[in-house]
Amino acid sequence: MSKRLLVEQKHTKAGIEFIKEGLEEFGIEKKQTIKTMLLVEEVLVKLREHAKDPDENICIILNKRFGRVYVNLSLRGEKFQFIYGHTIEEVLDQENDDLQSAQEKEEKIIRDVLLKANEERLRYKNKNNMNLVEITVQKNPHAMVLHTMLALIAAIVIGVLMKVFVPSGVNEALNNTIFTSISTMFLNALKMIVGPVVFFSIACCISQFGDLKEAGRIGGKIMGFYLLTTVLAILTATGVFELLKPGNPELAAKLAGDAAAVSVSDVSISIKDTIVGIIPANFVKPFLDSNMMQLIFLAVLIGIALEKIGEHSRLLKDIFEACNDLFLKITVMLVRFIPVATFCSIVSVVLKTGPDVLLSMLAMLGTFAVGIVAMITVYCILLGVIGRLNPIPFLKKYSPTMLQVFGMASSNAAIIVNMDACENKLGISKKIYSLSIPLGATVNMDGTCIYLVIFGMALARVFGVDINGGMMLSMFFSVFVLSVGAPGVPGAGLVCLSVLLTQLNVPLAGIGLVMGLDSLLGMMRAMSNSLGDVTASLIVAKSEKKLDMEKYMS
Template sequence: MNLTKKILIALVAGALVGLGFNIFVPEAVFNGFDEYLFTPLGQIFLNLIMMVVVPLVLFSIILGAAGLGDPKALGRIGGKALIYFMATSVIALSLAISLAYLIQPGEPGLMGDLDETYQADEAPPVMETLLNIIPQNPIEAMASGEMLQIIAFAILVGLALGRLGEKTKGIVKLVEQGNEVMMFLVGIAMKLAPYGAFGLIASAIGKLGLSVLQSMLAYMFTIIIALILHTIITYGGAVAIFAKRNPIEHFKAYIPVMAVAFSTSSSNATLPTAMKVTEQDLKVSKPVTSFVVPLGATINMDGTAIMQAVATVFIAQVFAVSLSFMDLLTIILTATLASIGTAGVPGVGMIMLAMVLSSVGLPVEGITLVLAVDRILDMMRTAVNVTGDSACAVIIDRYERKRLEKEVAAEPTES
């Protein structure tokens, strides 16, 4: 049985076990199983994956930048990636707002009194985030897992190695070997993925149960439909039109990554698996994979953006607040910029939602309405986020290959 089937079976089994514990077993008994079985299973897997994230990103981006050599090439790939991420975010937000108004998930006074004590953390200003991309201390950035700073440092080191050429070939060889070691460790960690997925899902479903899900069914249904449509239409269409690939085959190859993203709810935790599958199964070149996938894991949040839009309209409906057309445009603009401004910030989903609510004058306390089911939805939107990264990678890879073919064809031939 291949890894994909094992992970999918583990997800289903974990959901059934968690639901069974929630319905039939006393809470104290479930807490015991959760503390000594479910959570440790998930945590061991998460720790193994997170252990290799920083060195893997560092080595792979250094190799990618060194392989490109030319800063223009790096700027070209980065520019295309940013345009793709921004465009798909706008599409995701527009789709989510349209569905929220079509389905009307919120009813005035739906959830009764709110917890007025809720305080959302504030995100740093976008300009501060941009200025902080260059790390003052690269070692500190790696120790604290500041992905944007790690990416920036790795790009600069890679460009330096590419320009210095033969002088630094020993360092390049060492980085290549380090990258191989990290990929080997990823393979070991992935053997534990089914057990980790089982523990994470069983723990989440066991805590939530069905009662809280039923009261928020319309809200969840709206987000899930938006996520599915965005994945099939936007990503599938982009892969078919721009990458000239079969979307079904693309998604089929990427199922292991989606499953890991679903169980971990973390784009960074999914990053090692995503890079391995993108390069080996989707046949994307190493330079493109090394740059686009980590960048996407940091700033591409289409699934999160969908949640922001639906949650904002939902909260507005619960509070009986009418949003104008300009308010809707503000939601789209704020959520798109927030995906960059809050990159790498813990609890990014709720911070982005607080920013969006404030931008249209809705009470931040409304976040309390959606907190109960956010864990389940976080799994789904993370799976969508990482799928968008893969679509971007195959599209850019095709255009880079076509550009290389044209350059080769344009070279003068010897007579």
């Protein structure tokens, strides 16, 4: 939708009124309309000051495309410095000796300060002696989701076309050289900053608590809820499997020794080893290994110690806050590349998955999807019963973030987008989500529980392994421990599944059936894991009266 108007330079009020009426028609809030009109007034002054012909009309175009609303202003003239200085202080300190009166100087400073303060909303360029200014009124709130969805659809279409028309050797080369490489680079970039983000976020969060009893109470509630949802995820997955019973025994003969690609020798499901491994041998190794449990331990320890060092406390807190803001900013920059990473990941999945394996996986994949939907229902019930919250706003507001997490395929990599959703969409206090989200990305793996139970039992059925009551209890215990202490290695889901299959006496050849779609399964696991983390954050925030109900319900 677009509206256009030409106005004389001496009669810009008509143009401002045109913009006001157009924004009201587009459904823009009154407050945002007023801000835009103020910006338009100052921009028009700038354009008139540098106009080539005082009698030439100003062109005003009002646009609305895909939810984004913006105003274009253009007038012929020479190129000029549209925004002065790098900071507000530089704008205030500028010299205006060319102006005749103090009032003119004051008006220019106010104008430049206003433009500088709204620099992110303004774009200026001079093309063929035409000064052009674009003012963003409203960004598309679902732009990232839209781009990710388009990338997802394009990836599936292009992947299928390549599978059909391009030789397999070429596809393999393209996948290894381009698609897998880009996906790996993106995930490596996110993993690079996950450690610092988790460390500084939790350390800053703990240091904000004047009363350590409050921190202990909130942490206890978070961990208690995580343990509850883990148990519920195991029970839900078992119920879904018993209802649908995926796993065709005829597949056993078709499976070959793909399991050799998965090593289980370095994996332990010992509770003792998990607890002992929380405390690192040195300060640096947890950052190098991205060991989340050890990083959380260090962050909590330092957060508590920050309150006990007297006069140096304020200085260190400021440094930690600055580091936290720095790494969050880096993450925001990286997250913009999610659509590209999603495209490459999905194309890679399509190219690596053969039609026979894909058909064999459909029943198990469908059961897994039903399990995730069932767990979402459980979350909604918990929100209503324990949190006394309407789950509809939660599902509505968090759905776009779920798609982003799906594209990331990593609970750790999704920490930042989950924290952003907690604060800006759901109204959860920073005191809660700064602790619950990084902690949940490490110990709360509801999606992984569902994955292990359904695929473990389905593959047992494929190979004719009967799971009796004792084996069922043993499996539940193993799934519980594996979900908490899942190894931080590539293909962790497959590694955990191979441990479970070994315990159930299921041949590891069954791994070959899962390998082809593990990337897609990893995306679904990460999405479900993150959903549980945010649900817990909501319920704990409500119980601690640290939930902005107005923002949550808006």
